[in-house]
Amino acid sequence: MSRRSPFLLASTLASALALGLTSITPADAHAIWFAQRAKQVALIYGVGADDLDAVGRMKHITLVKGYDENWQPVETTLREAGIVPVVDSDEPIQAVTAVMDYGNWTKDNSGVWHNTTKDEVADVALSEHNWKYALHLEKLPKTQVPLFEGMTLQLVPVGTIPEDKGKPLKVRAYLNGKPTAGVQIISDYVTDPDQVPVKTDADGTATITLRNQGLNVLVGIYVAPSDQPTKYDQVEHRSSLSFVLPHLPE
Numbered sequence: 001m002s003r004r005s006p007f008l009l010a011s012t013l014a015s016a017l018a019l020g021l022t023s024i025t026p027a028d029a030h031a032i033w034f035a036q037r038a039k040q041v042a043l044i045y046g047v048g049a050d051d052l053d054a055v056g057r058m059k060h061i062t063l064v065k066g067y068d069e070n071w072q073p074v075e076t077t078l079r080e081a082g083i084v085p086v087v088d089s090d091e092p093i094q095a096v097t098a099v100m101d102y103g104n105w106t107k108d109n110s111g112v113w114h115n116t117t118k119d120e121v122a123d124v125a126l127s128e129h130n131w132k133y134a135l136h137l138e139k140l141p142k143t144q145v146p147l148f149e150g151m152t153l154q155l156v157p158v159g160t161i162p163e164d165k166g167k168p169l170k171v172r173a174y175l176n177g178k179p180t181a182g183v184q185i186i187s188d189y190v191t192d193p194d195q196v197p198v199k200t201d202a203d204g205t206a207t208i209t210l211r212n213q214g215l216n217v218l219v220g221i222y223v224a225p226s227d228q229p230t231k232y233d234q235v236e237h238r239s240s241l242s243f244v245l246p247h248l249p250e
Contacts, residue, residue, distance in 0.1 A: 029047070029130070029221075029236065029238060030045060030046055030047045030050075030052065030132075030238075031045075031046075031047060031132055031134075031189060031219050031238045031239075031240050032044065032045050032054070032098060032100050032132045032133070032134045032240060033134050033136070033189065033190075033217045033219075033240035033242045034087070034096060034098070034134055034136030034240075034242050035136075035215055035217070035242065036215075036244070037084055037086065040081070040086040040087070041086060041087040041096060041136065041138070042054075042081075042084040042085060042086045042087070043061075043078060043084065043085045043086075043087070043098055043134065044084070045057050045100075047189065047193050048189070048190060048191070048192075048193040048194075049190070049191075053083075054084055054085055055080050055083065055084065055085055057100070057102075058078065058080065058085055060100045060101055060102055060103070061078060061085075061098055061099070061100050062099050062100065062101050062150070063097070063098065063099040063149070063150040064076055064077065064078045064087070064096070064097070064098050064099075065096065065097045065098075065148065065149060065150070066087065066089045066093040066095070066096045067093060067094055067095040067096070067097075067148070068091065068092065068093060068094055069092075069094040069139075071094070071095070071143075071145075071146050074089055074090075074091045074092075074093050075089065075090060075091075076088065076089045076093060076096060077089075078098070092138075093138055094137065094138055094139060094141065095135065095136065095137050095138065095141075095145070095148070096135075096136050096138070097133070097134065097135050097136075097148045097149075097150065097151055098133070098134045099131070099132075099133055099150045099151070099152075100131070100132040100133070100134075101130075101131060102130035102131065102132055103115060103129065103130065104116055104117045104127070104128070104129050104130075104231065104232055105127070105128055105129075105130060106118045106120070106121045106124055106126070106127040106128075106232070107124070107125045107126045107127070108121055108122065108123045108124060108125055109123045109124075109125045110123075111125075117231040117232055118230075118231065118232055118233070119230060119231065126233060126234075127231070127232040127233045127234075128223075128232050128233060128234045128235065128236050129226075129228075129231075129232050129234075129235045129236070130235075130236050130238070131152060131153075131235065131236070131237050131238070132238050132239070133150075133151050133152065133153055133154065133237070133238070133239035133240070134239070134240045134242070135148065135151065135154060135155070135239070135240065135241050135242070136242045136243070137161075137241075137242070137243040140160070140161045140163065140243060140245075140246075141157070141160075141161070142160070144156075145157055147174055147177055151174075151239065152175065152176060152237055152239075153173065153174070153175050153183070153220055153222055153237035153238075153239040154173070154174050154239055154241075155171045155172070155173055155174075155185070155218055155220045155239055155240075155241040156171060156172050156173075156174060156241075157169060157170070157171055157241075158170040158171060158172050158205060161210075161243060161245075162210060162245075163245055163246055164210070164213070164245065165210045165211060165212055165213045165245060166209060166210060167209070167210050168207050168208070168209055168210075169207065169208055169209075169210050170205055170206070170207045171185065171205065171206060171207075171208065171218065171220075171241065172200070172203070172204045172205045173185070173200045173204050173205075173206070173220050173222070174204065175222055175224075175237070178204075179200075179203055179204025179205070180200065180204050180222065181199070181200050181201060181202045181203075181204060182199055182200060182222070183199065183200040183204070183206075183220045183221065183222045184197035184198070184199055184220065184221040184222070185197050185198050185199070185200065185206045185208060185218060185219070185220050186218065186219045186220075186221070187208035187209060187210075187211055187216075187218055188211040188212065188216070188217065188218075189217040189218065189219040189240065190215065190217045191211070191212070192211070197221070200220075210245065212245065213245050213247055214244055214245060214247060215242065215243075215244050216242065216243055216244070216245065217240055217241075217242045218240065218241045218242070219238060219239065219240045219241075220237075220238070220239045220240075220241075221236070221237070221238050221239075222236075222237045223235070223236050223237075224236075224237065
């Protein structure tokens with residue numbers, strides 16, 4: 001598959017801008033998600049195969065919560081373990097969530113990003129405040145997944161999750177607890193982050209095809225108008241939903 005030309009990329013971005021803020025998908029933005037590392041659940045920061053320094057970014061994590069099979073809170077912490085942060089809990093968990101406030105980022109017209117607000121940068125091209133969220137289901141749930149504390153943007157499976165790749169899965173995107181249209185859904189953020197996303201309908205739902213007989217990482221993206229226009233132009237919410245489809249017995 002050939003790479004897209006700069007002219008096509010520029011045309012695509014121009015079209016996205018014409019459609020409004022909720023249609024913009026920054027190509028270089030990263031997400032957080034949970035995945036197994038050496039039999040432990042680790043928090044990953046990156047995009048595609050770029051598994052970047054999550055330990056160094058733990059200072060941006062504002063919330064970590066674990067839940068049991070009845071969706072009740074379980075005492076849970078995030079612990080630095082070598083190159084990755086891992087989830088610690090004294091009891092088994094069915095789900096774990098994390099919230100990252102990644103702060104203000106402003107890009108100048110030369111393409112350089114600065115970790116500050118637009119009033120501190122000359123020749124501003126774009127300025128935004130970034131929020132990142134992660135929800136991991138340790139086992140495929142048998143009951144409806146609820147909305148969790150702190151998850152301003154959350155993807156929720158509608159009905160049960162099929163156990164086989166290639167099957168359809170409907171998800172609903174909630175923003176501030178309400179089903180939201182126009183959320184962009186990427187069905188495989190780890191192995192195909194450049195795919196063209198599907199958008200949620202008026203009822204907040206979109207249907208994707210399960211890609212992997214193993215780890216699946218879905219990501220929802222929503223770009224909202226700024227709540228502080230003098231500081232940044234927009235607010236980006238980027239939220240992952242991860243779970244593992246079972247493989248055949250060894």
